[in-house]
Amino acid sequence: MTPLSTSVGIVTPQRATFTESLALQSGASLPGFELVYETYGSLNAERSNAILICHALNASHHVAGTYEGESESEGWWDNMVGPGKAIDTDRFFVIGVNNLGSCFGSTGPASINLATGRPWGSDFPIVTVEDWVDAQARLADRLGVQRLAAVMGGSLGGMQALAWAIRFPQRIARALVIAAAPNLSAQNIAFNEVARAAIMTDPEFHDGKFYDYGVKPVRGLRVARMIGHITYISDEQMAERFGRQLRDGLNFSFAPEFQIESYLRYQGEKFAEYYDANTYLRITKALDYFDPAAATGGDLARALAPATCGFLVISFTTDWRFSPARSREIVKALVDNRKDVCYAEIDAPHGHDAFLLDTPQYHAIVRAFLDRLAP
């Protein structure tokens, strides 16, 4: 029996170059692009066991395993993907891909625009969830996968799974839509807009051309990340982890006094070190724009009508970014269409971030869903 904690081991990112241009939802097009990706497990002879994992806001293609020389995995879903894990790499060929516009290797605002020889910066087009899915489909072609056993993701990743089901119904057998929503609420958009305002009004943003100035809008990025972070954790979890605990007594100054202040500042600083401001702006826009029902007059059931895959929709009780009620909208639209859908509302205290954690019931449901059909 395979131990549950087994890792996929040492992994190496790969790069796929696409020379044909990609037409974008905005009307612009991207003249060729590169996608960085990783794979775990082996593609079977029938090419029928591939699972595509889509990432959310600040993650990447590095889903599982360790890089040469690392002692611990920094893969963002390493607890989910591996031999004997819920996404069992002894059975499935798993693909992690970095999306267009990101800052972890795929073509994005920090990449060199071949037309100018300089970083794209603010000239990089706004890309949407549908654009990502189109680019991912090209990667599947390249890997020789015509039909995916599953497309899966949490949060913004779940939206990509939903877009796959609508856009390429013949190419996916299952969609796992976790901690997602059929679109952003006004409040969700509001949080994104505040984060963007913090970045865009940072004097070192230079209208998105900060690469040319050798600076980064780190102050804006920090604030943006701090705001985001509040929405990823439930109020209850924050109360339990931090409450009103002080670091070292009240000091009647503006230095951090409460533990929650230190925590948020630390998260903001860490993020601003590695993340690209233009990517942050674009990924929040992709979130704001996602709304498959917009094409069908607001009727989500009609928007989902083309889908033919089986669906697993999962939400978490304390998620206030994309609450269970939002997941239930998706489920209702699928049921109205008499689609094959399973729904689980997981009792978890963590809020939105629960989708990244290894609550046993949650992982067991993912495993069971994939077991329903042979790959």
Added chain:
Amino acid sequence: MTPLSTSVGIVTPQRATFTESLALQSGASLPGFELVYETYGSLNAERSNAILICHALNASHHVAGTYEGESESEGWWDNMVGPGKAIDTDRFFVIGVNNLGSCFGSTGPASINLATGRPWGSDFPIVTVEDWVDAQARLADRLGVQRLAAVMGGSLGGMQALAWAIRFPQRIARALVIAAAPNLSAQNIAFNEVARAAIMTDPEFHDGKFYDYGVKPVRGLRVARMIGHITYISDEQMAERFGRQLRDGLNFSFAPEFQIESYLRYQGEKFAEYYDANTYLRITKALDYFDPAAATGGDLARALAPATCGFLVISFTTDWRFSPARSREIVKALVDNRKDVCYAEIDAPHGHDAFLLDTPQYHAIVRAFLDRLAP
């Protein structure tokens, strides 16, 4: 019969100067100070009909009425205070006061520090809810009011009413604690800290000495206000007022596209024009620090034991800044003490801002509570 919509009419702010120094909670002291205030109605011969109104984050002493030359009231609680209104100025002598550290006339960071001849700026001490209450008590002395018929406020104003009940039990007959909480949660503090980070990292903040540079950290203030604003409105209300409405179609740019974006930007810009950054920092700190139960090992009932006044506690169903559950903590602590307390949970869709609106049931309860005892 007095028409319900009657205003207190033309009002003029007054100024009280206190030369005796004020010892602050921080251990610092303020060498004399000024408070700006307004009064409406007349103090009766027994001096027993005074109601003190305490303001929240961005409000002031200007509670009701109009200034000379204005056609409409900009008083923040004009719907509550006036002849025939819930706080009936035909019966009560109402006092609105601007708190210490504010930027609307009372001594604060933008005031001249007599010791240096320059604005206090970052040298202005951090003041607490208790410090405000101590200063307000001096104003009551000055006005010849030994015992207030009521102290009343919403949000941070409700915290001041609570502090009065504990600090000066013999000096108040009633406390009206509306849309408040016995302390801030970790999430509440987190939102404040992000707002402070936006202000303090604005290069034009100059460590709080921006007056000397002839600039203002308007970018930071805008972001701070945008964040705050999200927490003042319920998710439901934002969905109803703005939803995913676009201004003018998608433009695939970072100009405002959704109505909620325009609204937030407008709110941020308006606020940054008139509000002082050092005041914002200090008022959020006063909120973070407020925690009467900290002095009694976390036991709120023990903290409230000294109170002798009658209490009216009001919360609003969709308030997620200070939810009804937080108001119920106050009610429970009062009931455990066998204090005289009325509690109303008003069904209102607006979120935290509901305390400023004139929901009829809400105002009727305030009126009825004040009617229970003759002034």
